[in-house]
Amino acid sequence: MIYGNVGGEIVIVASKGGADSHPxxxxxxxxxxTLEVQIATQAFEAAWREPLDDERHQVWEHMCHLYPPYIAYQQSTSRRIPLVMLSLLRPTATFTATQD
Known part of the structure; x- marks a missing residue:
């Protein structure tokens, strides 16, 4: 999953490759x-929100700059692809895979 950083918040895009249903x-x-999120070796509890209006437009443009296929994904579906902003609340233990 691709993520961005806008104003100190992490942004994730619920694109599902432009499918007609949300992931x-x-x-x-x-x-x-609240959510528990891990990015690489950093894990944290986060609050989430969806940006609105002008902020949404700016965040969408930023994410399309990071990953241009988002433009085609939006064009391929009638749903508005959601953006989710995550704000760190507190660090948590990281998840690790077990090795066999």
Whole structure:
């Protein structure tokens, strides 16, 4: 998953490759007040929100600059691709894969 950083918040895009339905992880976020997120070796509890209006436009442009295929993804679907902003609340333990 590609992520960006805007104003100290992490941005993730619920594009699902331009599919006509939202990804399941986005539906899970809608049901939660806070999230546990891990990026590489940094794990944290985060609050989430969706940017609105002018801020949404600016964040969308930033994410399309980072990953231009988002433009085609939006053109291929009638749904508005959601943007999710994550704000760090506190560090948490990292998840590690077990080795066999």
């Amino acid at each position: 399941q992880w986005y539906r899970n976020i809608l049901a939660a007040d």
